Amino acid sequence: MKPTNDRAQLAVDQELGIGNVLTSLAGRGIGLDRPTLTFDTDVDGHPAWQALTLHELDQRVAARAAALNALDIAPRDCVAVYVSTGADMVLSYLALARIGAIPALINARVPGATAVEYIRRLRATGVLTDAAHRAELAPHGLETPLLADVSELGGGNPAEAPPVYRHHADEPVVITHSSGTTGLPKAVAHSHHSLFAAIRHRLTLPKGQGLDRMLAALPTAHAAMVIAVNLALCNRVQLAVLSEQSGTTVLEAVERWKPQSVLGFAATWSELAGEDLSQWDLDSISVWWNTGDCAHEAHIRRLVAVGSRMSLTPTGIARTKGSHFVDGLGSTEMGHSQFFITHTPTTDRYGRCIGRPHAFSTVAVLDDDCEPLGPGEVGQLGISAPTLSLGYWNDSTTTYRTRRNGFFLTGDLVHRDEDGWFYHVDRAVDAVELPDGRRLFTAMSEERVLADCGDVLECTVLAVREADRVTTTVLLILADKADREADRTAEVLAALEDHVAATVDRVVVVDPELIPLGPTGKVRKVLLRERFLAGEQVGTGQPRTGDGTVSAS
Template sequence: MSSTNLRAILAADTDLGAGNVITRLLAHGADPNGPGLTFDVDVDGHPAWQPLTLGQLDERVAARAAWLHQHGIGWRDVIAVYASTSADVLLTFLACNRIGAIPALLNGNLSGEIATEYIRRLRATAVLVDAPHAERLEGRDFGSRILGDITTMGSGDPAQAPEPYRHHKDDPISITHSSGTTGLPKAIVHSHTTLFEATRRIRLSGPRAQGTERVLCALPSAHTAGILSINQALCNRAELVFLSSQRGEYVLDAIERFKPTGVFGFAVTWADMARHDLTKRDMDSVAIWFNTGDCAHEAHIRPLVNVGSHKTVTREGVTTVSGSMFIDGIGSTEMGHSAFHITHRKDTERYGRCIGRPHVFADVAVLDDQGEPLPAGVVGHLGLKSPTVMLGCWNDSVTTFRTRQRGYYLTGDLVFYDEDGYYYHVDRAVDSVVLDSGHWLHTSYTEEKILATCPDVLDCTVVAVREAGTVVTDVLLLLRADADASADRTPQITAALGEHAAPTLRRITAVHDDDIPTGATGKVRKLVLRERALTGAA
């Protein structure tokens, strides 16, 4: 069967969803010797970097499902997964879904203290850990039991696995968490449908996107974006390597080894890669970079689109041209899939935190504080209606309903749109500050402008707080290795702040990586920086 015919069959399969992709693929005649998944670590006796075929992947998932079944786990049991490698996280996710259990995936970078409280609030049936994470939980009361060592689950007998659970469209198939940059991460529930509708509507119903034939995934495996990536690759019958680290140098080494046509990641990875001279690395195979989560800065996109190559249609036919494509948007755990999309190339100029236009499945609105729609050019709250939006927050109906207004899910982002229908992200609502003049200081938008005008700055963070009734702003700069730390960048930074916010500038400080607190996914914890700023420590 051709991949085109199979994709059409999958798109029409109403039983197919995020919880049963492997079993439905095989039921529709997908070649068991075709592509499954590849990991960058040894797992269940299978060597790192050696592909698992679809049939081998099915067998490995069945082995772990049998292990869970043997240990008394079944339908609707909540299993917290706290481990180091993408292989253990994703194989266990697939195995839990095979038996109808609900995997609650924790980012392995969470501290033991935060993980303990998060698991306790989950009221999980049991917890699966590897040795390093068992040590983090040792002696702590997380309100559950450790079921076993996740690295031993592959010892189960695949032949003893129960029949695959048949999912209803509304069945919960994952609990993943938010980044936790403003406090304890929120536990987000997604269903068989919410984590598959975007794949069905835009990945299976049209031509296979250029650059998705051979994918390197640098997304966190415990994130909804990781789940989306494996299901999209499997349905598209693409080769996919899933990494266990999002560090820039690690990803660059993996690109040179695997020669992918597409690389998936978060903005933090692109920022980390921008520290390196990409022209000295072998990036020729890459046609697309796909970003989700926070939208990326222009300064971090430009170096990427200048390397690699992609195909384009000219009068002479299909031609390969130098330079790759960067597909940006904005997404979150709660949104389930990026709601917007825009493609940057070497010759495109629509930046300024433009997140593009909405996907066909997304009904978006820019709303004021009362939930009323705002006109073009006016900043407001991003509201989203989409079949991809989360079911809610696990064991937290207060947060679930607080994020709803007039039928829209409020993402917590501040955006505006222009007369051409393009949307722009200016900040997270919690990070913006109203000035005494009544105007606003949007920190993310200001960071974009600083990076655009200060080429010797790798990254920056703007922190604004109200101190003794007055707004003060600190700008933290991460400089390039060859930058002059003593140079006066005040003119560029005051220009980026603008006439209304410039008078609030208190200090400009060159910092190191260790000076910037980050969450589990690498996002800057501006809440912590604001607390420091109030004490004068920033």
């Protein structure tokens, strides 16, 4: 069967979804010897960095399913998965889905105390974990039963796996969680069809550039990784899964594995942009593919300057210097990026432009009464799409609070222009209304500083209201060779809008370790604001002076 026909058949198969892609493909008996997933660690007797064929992947998942069945894990059981490696996270998800259980994937960086409370609220049947995370959980009084260590699951007999569970369109199949930057991560339930909807759409389109060999530098417990795994399987292409997503780790993996595209989050692009990319062999890269928060122009420009891509030239289609960067905006709850825009070295539509909506998505800019706003007006982003999650597991209050008039309210503030391009300005919880009625958008302010201040690698703008006064602190992380002693206050203020600059109380260079991050690399601005209001001079850990001003940094 031709690959194009195969993709078309998968696109129209309404039985297909995120719960059964692997078993469906294996059952077709086509391409059983083709390489599929590659992991960066040894797993179940298979060596690191050696691709599993479709047959080998199916057999290893069946072995784990048999072991889980022997532990009396049954269909519809919610099982938490809290492990260190991408291999154990992905194989556990696939095995639990195979028997009809509901895997609840937990980021390996979530602290043990937080994980215990999260698992308690899941009301999980049991927890799959490894030695490192058992030790992380141990001091915190976990009441949910610990199941076998994941290292033991590969010893199951594939022939003893129970029959493959038949998933239905709207049934919950996997639970992933939000970033946890505003508090305890929220458990987000995805259905058989919701996380597959964007994949189904892509299968109706020509296969995009860079899809033959993909490197997943994504948090392994995130919905984006679930999508990436199934996208790769359906397109019959190779995917390498990284257990850790730091800049150096990704660059080493690119040199070793030679992917055509890299999938990642904004935090990884920031780290990559801080490296001397000329010292790395990145010639294989044609596409950087971003999801989650939209990326910063300063980081995108450094990445598209390397690699190569196929372009239309005066003499026809040819490979040219520089790569693509596909940007957008998504979240765990959205299930997939809802927008897309492609940057190259020659494009210049930035300013936090997140592009235009995908064909499967209906989007709106809404006021506080959920009424639509016109071009140029900033409002809440509302999404109506088949990719949306079912809601928050065991939390109907939050589920229904975020749904109005057929839209999911994402918590993002955006606007659109007359031509239908959308722009992201901030998260609603981080924007601050000024006394004169204007609003201060922290994310847009960070974008301006990064674009105008060349030796600033990362920037966090923290705006806090105290009575009728707004105080803004600008925290800068510098590139390695930048002068840390130079006063950048004038340069930063010049980059900001006048009404934002007027609120700035302090511009300070900080060590990255002083910026609290969530498990996916997002800055925890809520925590920083709490520290400020508690009297801390944010960025140093030192107290503020009693009159509300800050002491010298």
